[in-house]
Amino acid sequence: MKKSGMAILLISLSALHLAVLAAGFLSPYDVAEQDRQFPFAPPTRVHFIDAEGTVHWRPFICLLAEDAAQFGVYHEDMQKCFPVRFLVEGTPYRLGGVFASRQHLLGVDPPARLFLMGTDGYGRDLFSRFLHGGQISLAAGLLAMLLSLGLGMLLGTASGFYGGWLDAAVMRFGELFIALPWLYLLFALRAFLPLNINPSQAFLLLIAVIGSVGWARPARLIRGVVLSGKERHYVLAARIFGGSSLYLMRRHILPQTYSIIVTQAVLLVPQYILAEVTLSFLGLGVGEPVPSWGNMLASLQQYHVMVSYWWMLLPGVALVPVFLGYVLLANALQTRAI
Numbered sequence: 001m002k003k004s005g006m007a008i009l010l011i012s013l014s015a016l017h018l019a020v021l022a023a024g025f026l027s028p029y030d031v032a033e034q035d036r037q038f039p040f041a042p043p044t045r046v047h048f049i050d051a052e053g054t055v056h057w058r059p060f061i062c063l064l065a066e067d068a069a070q071f072g073v074y075h076e077d078m079q080k081c082f083p084v085r086f087l088v089e090g091t092p093y094r095l096g097g098v099f100a101s102r103q104h105l106l107g108v109d110p111p112a113r114l115f116l117m118g119t120d121g122y123g124r125d126l127f128s129r130f131l132h133g134g135q136i137s138l139a140a141g142l143l144a145m146l147l148s149l150g151l152g153m154l155l156g157t158a159s160g161f162y163g164g165w166l167d168a169a170v171m172r173f174g175e176l177f178i179a180l181p182w183l184y185l186l187f188a189l190r191a192f193l194p195l196n197i198n199p200s201q202a203f204l205l206l207i208a209v210i211g212s213v214g215w216a217r218p219a220r221l222i223r224g225v226v227l228s229g230k231e232r233h234y235v236l237a238a239r240i241f242g243g244s245s246l247y248l249m250r251r252h253i254l255p256q257t258y259s260i261i262v263t264q265a266v267l268l269v270p271q272y273i274l275a276e277v278t279l280s281f282l283g284l285g286v287g288e289p290v291p292s293w294g295n296m297l298a299s300l301q302q303y304h305v306m307v308s309y310w311w312m313l314l315p316g317v318a319l320v321p322v323f324l325g326y327v328l329l330a331n332a333l334q335t336r337a338i
Contacts, residue, residue: 009329016322020134024093026105027128028114032289033091035113035123038064040309041074043118051078059084063112082112118311120299130315133291137280140206140292141273145265147211148272152218153261157249159219160226171223174216185213186275187284199290206285210275218264222257229253263333270326277319293319 019026046059063080067073088107095101108114117126159170177185186209197205226249229235235252243251273293279285280294281301288295296315300306306313 009325009332012321013325013329016134016325017138020131020138021096023128023131023135024095025101025103027125027131028090028104028106028116029125029128030091030093031124031129031132031291033124035119037066038074038113038115038119038123039071039121040305040312041113041115041119041123042309043311043314044113044115045076046084047081050081056083061108061112061114080112082108084108084114117314118309120296120312121305126296126311126314129291129296130293130318133293133296133315136203136286136290136292137273137276137294140203140210140276141269141271143207144211144214144272144275145268147207148214148268149218149261149265151212151215152264153222153254153257155215156219156222157226157254157257160223161230161245161249161253167223170219174219177213177216178220182213182271182275183278186210186279199286202286206276206279210272210279214268214272218261218268221260221264225257225260226253229256259333263330266326266330266333270323273319273322 041064044061044064046061047056048059049055050060060081060083062076062078063082064074065077067075085107086105088104089102090104090107092100092102106114115125115127117130119125120129155170155174159167230248230253232252235248238248238252276285276292277294277297280287280292281297283295283298285294286292293315297312299312300316
């Protein structure tokens with residue numbers, strides 16, 4: 001892949017993570033705010049042309065009204081329209097979890113409601129929940145990746161550098177993790193842990209479970225590089241001149257593993273995001289009312305929701321470019337390493 005293509009990928013992924021980090025600013029409503037007047041409301045249509053054919057420079061929306069005879073069916077009242085406003089005061093939040101603010105990028109005056117991705121069965125805004133849910137899912141993927149790579153680097157380096165019984169024990173233990181299907185292994189580990197815990201504990205537990213499962217593959221790759229690196233002439237010369245094991249690993253051997261670590265990091269993040277989505281989808285991850293990309297899709301287990309309200313699929317569709325971006329970036333890094 002050309003440098004321009006990799007730059008575009010990096011910018012796109014960075015923009016996604018920044019948008020998720022600024023979820024409070026970008027989302028119009030609070031994630032737990034329910035509006036029981038609008039259950040399963042479709043995505044709000046944004047207009048520039050009114051009923052008389054006049055073009056407006058400012059986008060506007062029209063008031064939604066539910067059909068009295070049919071549940072979940074809505075009609076727009078083109079005679080009651082409200083402009084979309086920018087930088088409006090709204091529900092308080094903390095930007096990045098640190099800075100308190102009430103400024104939101106978009107908003108409309110009541111009684112109008114702006115649902116860019118529609119609402120769920122409780123009348124909660126899916127767009128707001130998707131952005132905040134990304135904080136859980138992306139953070140779980142990134143933190144679990146750090147845990148997994150940390151274990152893989154520690155065990156792989158020690159295994160390759162010292163060899164002997166330690167090498168044999170680590171590699172045989174790693175082969176057990178590689179041989180077992182990771183999804184079933186996640187289920188088995190999660191089954192031994194308590195179910196009724198608060199969202200914060202569930203989030204940390206999720207990271208620990210996911211991160212502790214995936215260490216074996218990066219450990220094997222790092223071990224191979226360490227085995228080769230410790231036999232290089234400059235490493236042997238440094239050892240002869242009195243270099244300690246810690247110095248040799250830190251100064252001469254570990255720098256050779258950095259390209260593998262970066263590539264593995266980019267590969268593991270989407271896998272771990274998918275693991276979080278799968279566990280939360282099945283009710284084994286972060287539970288309501290805290291949103292995550294997994295529990296947002298849990299309502300699709302009900303057949304009538306899946307076939308009647310297409311916008312409930314949007315969080316799943318939005319995951320595709322996220323995974324694709326990481327996979328393409330990993331492929332580009334591997335190509336450059338070769």
